[in-house]
Amino acid sequence: NLRTFYLPHLAFLITTAILLININATLGILIILLSLTEQSIIYNLYKNLAPFIQKVAKENSKITGILADSIANARLVKNTAALYHERKKLLTQLNIKLRTQKSCDQKGGKINMFTTLISVVFFIAKFGIILWFYLNSSLSLESIIFCATMIRRIDEKTYDLCFQFSQLQERLGSIKDALALLYRPFDVVDASNAKKLKIKTNNIEIKNLSFAYTKNKPVFQNLNLSIAPNEKIGLVGISGSGKSTLINLILRAYDLNKGKICISGQDISQVTQFSLHQNIALISQEPCLFNRSIMENIRFSRPKASEEEVIKAAKLAHIHDTIIKMPKGYDSVVGERGVKLSGGERQRIAIAAAILKDAPILILDEATSALDSESEQAIEKALKELMKNKTVIAIAHRLSTLKNMDKIVVLKKGKIIENGTEKELLKNKQGTFYHLYKLQTDSYI
Structure with a gap:
């Protein structure tokens, strides 16, 4: 994803910023500042969604654990007539997961509504600045059309980046518990000067x-x-x-x-x-x-x-x-x-x-x-x-x-x-x- 998505998008944004500054330094800097402010607000909104995504991932992990236990002990489940008990346990966990998912979706829906509103407000602000420069400076109509087109393209690219970030948060939420376990400090650590064990006589x-x-x-x-x-x-x-x-x-x-x-x-x-x-x-x-x-x-x-x-x-x-x-x-x-x-x-x-x-x-x-x-x-x-x-x-x-x-x-x-x-x-x-x-x-x- 770094090579195929993030780098091309970032390269486009940097190139566009240079072109806008080259057309008019003040106009280019204003558009860049507004875009950065917009994305900073959107980033922080999506950041608030991360704990909800992680809760969903944790509930998914519990479902996987119940299924793995039931399958691994399938004979015991069958022979002890515990099939309905395991089924009830799984359905209970599925309901908890659905409630957590619903809460996450509701939060995500509100964030999407706010980000759409913010994007519209900032787009109008950027377009207004371009229009002001057209009416009050010597910028050509071609330059103004180019700038207007570019701010739309900038919004598209930054939206894509934010969407990918939210997807990344979801994936990180799914593996957070596993990473915490993998990187948990060991109770027993090697001595600072520990050497390799060399067996001569295996006594x-x-x-x-x-x-x-x-x-x-x-x-x-x-x-x-x-x-x-x-x-x-x-x-x-x-x-x-x-x-x-x-x-x-x-x-x-x-x-x-x-x-x-x-x-x-x-x-x-x-x-x-x-x-x-x-x-x-x-x-x-x-x-x-x-x-x-x-x-x-x-x-x-x-x-x-x-x-x-x-x-x-x-x-x-x-x-x-x-x-x-x-x-x-x-x-x-x-x-x-x-x-x-x-x-x-x-x-x-x-x-x-x-x-x-x-x-x-x-x-x-x-x-x-x-x-x-x-x-x-x-x-x-x-x-x-x-x-x-x-x-x-x-x-x-x-x-x-x-x-x-x-x-x-x-x-x-x-x-x-x-x-x-x-x-x-x-x-x-x-x-x-x-x-x-x-x-x-x-x-x-």
């Missing part, structure tokens, strides 16, 4: 770690944990024991109150977050997929990866055969949050992306807990490929999924209460791990 050292979300409610106090290069550890504990918080701290989602976490001997608070995240692959219980093709989703962690590399990763993740059976293969769009795929398929695509990323550290946060046995078996095969030559931290409620871990760490209220192999921990019949294990195995039918 993790947690030293005297203390952390609390709120004062007087510590999650961890002086926690110590050492994870050797390529060691695979499982984190176990009841809800609220600190498992997910520990993962978030390793990813540096929060700053520590005390202590430090080191990867390959480097304090993660002193390295760039970008380089930290480059070296960690995370697979969660509910993988995040974009409403894009399968190829783009797998390639997300490595945008420059070749098609052959993507296919190789998909084969290792045991998802390639499923993909090629789809109508568009790797170009198939997965839908909002991967809604067109089953839970197992989404998980294996996330594993394929992690295989492609090939980060030296892998974090599995309940990666198989929401899957059926058949899907879980396929994913366990994929994870086996993924975990080769990597340091792995796995959270799991289903303890059977941790049988291949080198070590299991049991957390309770932010403290390590047990630490050892599955075999060692099961020997302690008074231990928490044994108790949790028995609860799960005894509950099987």
